[in-house]
Amino acid sequence: MSSLQSLDIAKRSATTTPSTQARKTIEVAKLIDVSSCIGCKACQVACMQWNDLRDEVGENHGTYDNPRDLSAQSWTVMRYSEVEVEKDKLEWLIRKDGCMHCDDPGCLKSCPAPGAIVKYTNGIVDFISEHCVGCGNCVTGCPFDVPRISKVDSKAYKCSLCSDRVGVGLEPACAKACPTGAIRFGTKEDMLDFGAERVTDLKERGYANAGVYDPAGVGGTHVVYVLQHADKPELYHGLPADPKISPLVSLWKGVAKPLAVAAMIGAAVAGFFHYTRVGPIESKDETPDSEPAEKV
Amino acid sequence: MGIRYLPRYSASERTNHWLIVLFFTVAALSGLAFFHPSLFFLSAFVGGGTWARILHPFMGLLMSLCFLVMFVRLWRHNVITAADREWLKHSAQMLRGDKSGMPPAGRYNGGQKQVFWVMAVSLAVLVVTGFMFWQPWFANAFPILLRRIAVLLHALSATVLVLSVIVHVYAAIWVKGTIRAMTRGTVTEGWARQNHPLWHREMTGKQ
Numbered sequence: 001m002s003s004l005q006s007l008d009i010a011k012r013s014a015t016t017t018p019s020t021q022a023r024k025t026i027e028v029a030k031l032i033d034v035s036s037c038i039g040c041k042a043c044q045v046a047c048m049q050w051n052d053l054r055d056e057v058g059e060n061h062g063t064y065d066n067p068r069d070l071s072a073q074s075w076t077v078m079r080y081s082e083v084e085v086e087k088d089k090l091e092w093l094i095r096k097d098g099c100m101h102c103d104d105p106g107c108l109k110s111c112p113a114p115g116a117i118v119k120y121t122n123g124i125v126d127f128i129s130e131h132c133v134g135c136g137n138c139v140t141g142c143p144f145d146v147p148r149i150s151k152v153d154s155k156a157y158k159c160s161l162c163s164d165r166v167g168v169g170l171e172p173a174c175a176k177a178c179p180t181g182a183i184r185f186g187t188k189e190d191m192l193d194f195g196a197e198r199v200t201d202l203k204e205r206g207y208a209n210a211g212v213y214d215p216a217g218v219g220g221t222h223v224v225y226v227l228q229h230a231d232k233p234e235l236y237h238g239l240p241a242d243p244k245i246s247p248l249v250s251l252w253k254g255v256a257k258p259l260a261v262a263a264m265i266g267a268a269v270a271g272f273f274h275y276t277r278v279g280p281i282e283s284k285d286e287t288p289d290s291e292p293a294e295k296v
Numbered sequence: 297m298g299i300r301y302l303p304r305y306s307a308s309e310r311t312n313h314w315l316i317v318l319f320f321t322v323a324a325l326s327g328l329a330f331f332h333p334s335l336f337f338l339s340a341f342v343g344g345g346t347w348a349r350i351l352h353p354f355m356g357l358l359m360s361l362c363f364l365v366m367f368v369r370l371w372r373h374n375v376i377t378a379a380d381r382e383w384l385k386h387s388a389q390m391l392r393g394d395k396s397g398m399p400p401a402g403r404y405n406g407g408q409k410q411v412f413w414v415m416a417v418s419l420a421v422l423v424v425t426g427f428m429f430w431q432p433w434f435a436n437a438f439p440i441l442l443r444r445i446a447v448l449l450h451a452l453s454a455t456v457l458v459l460s461v462i463v464h465v466y467a468a469i470w471v472k473g474t475i476r477a478m479t480r481g482t483v484t485e486g487w488a489r490q491n492h493p494l495w496h497r498e499m500t501g502k503q
Binding site for chain 2: 014015016110112113114131133134135136137139140145149151154246248249251252256257258260261263264267268271274275278279280281282283284285
């Protein structure tokens with residue numbers, strides 16, 4: 001849904017002209033402090049409740065992950081990873097997975113439907129379902145494997161960062177519900193400051209590699225993590241160490257497409273001019289009734 | 297004095313050709329709509345973006361099936377020989393309007409044969425890669441990296457196919473008397489003698 005005004009759209013999918021620039025807003029971010037998360041899933045419940053989503057009841061796979069994966073109905077899921085970073089020291093790393101709201105969104109770049117994906121001036125990336133054609137290119141464009149195509153209506157879904165709530169000055173539902181303060185919401189600047197404080201704390205407590213995950217490869221994200229082991233983000237259910245838009249996507253969506261369009265239009269135009277300059281190839285018995293005009 | 301006509305394509309061959317044209321047109325309109333934002337308006341011809349997404353793979357598949365029928369019938373006539381390579385060497389001369397130096401062509405000349413194979417290969421790539429990101433049925437069976445490669449190859453071979461169709465259509469307009477081979481099934485003897493002398497000899501026994 002489009003929850004903010006058209007004045008607040010900074011980037012629009014499959015659109016070659018600039019978006020509105022007049023109004024400036026402050027960039028927001030959600031900070032997820034993995035080190036303070038207790039895995040209670042209140043955020044998942046809040047997300048379902050606020051967005052009126054009800055996923056099908058799944059099956060127990062012997063892990064706490066429930067539902068097992070993101071879906072059209074589950075826009076955020078907790079990922080539970082049991083790891084031994086140091087030998088014989090088990091750690092339970094719980095990461096709230098969902099859209100990272102990239103500053104350079106791969107979904108938006110790969111989307112062929114004008115206006116189906118927008119990035120607001122506050123940094124939130126939103127799917128405008130009425131313009132979605134269901135092609136699934138956003139799935140291949142995303143460096144975090146987040147968007148999901150509904151099996152019911154073939155539209156793409158993902159976390160909207162509660163753009164409707166944020167638009168009226170509220171924090172996202174997950175941040176509102178979090179009982180430990182592991183999910184915080186505010187300006188991106190404030191969230192990075194707060195994250196830096198948490199990192200200092202964690203380092204004092206022995207997590208020498210603690211850090212904030214705000215990957216530069218996608219221009220930074222509007223969902224940032226505080227990680228105990230920021231040197232190994234893969235520990236957190238495969239969080240990519242250096243996410244960026246695949247060169248396969250950026251090559252095609254960047255320089256190749258205009259060149260290909262130019263080649264096609266160029267070929268048709270060249271044909272026309274060839275005909276008007278060189279002329280057709282005619283054979284002798286082609287027009288018996290109207291013989292070619294005599295040479296003058 | 298009447299004009300003698302030589303049969304070139306049977307009624308079923310013509311029907312098959314025009315079915316390919318029909319399916320190609322819808323597949324091209326719906327595919328180009330997603331190709332570049334400047335072409336998205338083409339989706340209006342098939343009922344909007346979502347209909348373009350739904351129809352495109354079916355149209356592509358139908359086109360490919362019809363092309364397969366054509367391929368089976370014609371591939372033997374399109375094997376590129378040394379004589380065709382010689383013809384292709386002189387093709388730039390022909391494009392400049394001087395066809396005097398062209399080596400005699402058979403049923404198909406080197407250029408036509410090239411177009412035939414380029415179309416066949418690009419269609420095969422389009423079908424294989426198309427399945428890999430066909431929503432909602434097949435895409436999820438393939439890993440995302442493979443789908444990224446498939447999307448790129450699909451668009452690349454679509455570009456090649458569209459370019460070869462432009463060449464194909466232009467050649468038919470450029471060489472007068474060609475189009476009736478596909479509308480009426482026949483060509484004039486004069487056309488055959490001039491453009492495909494070896495085929496003309498084969499068909500009439502004349503030198």
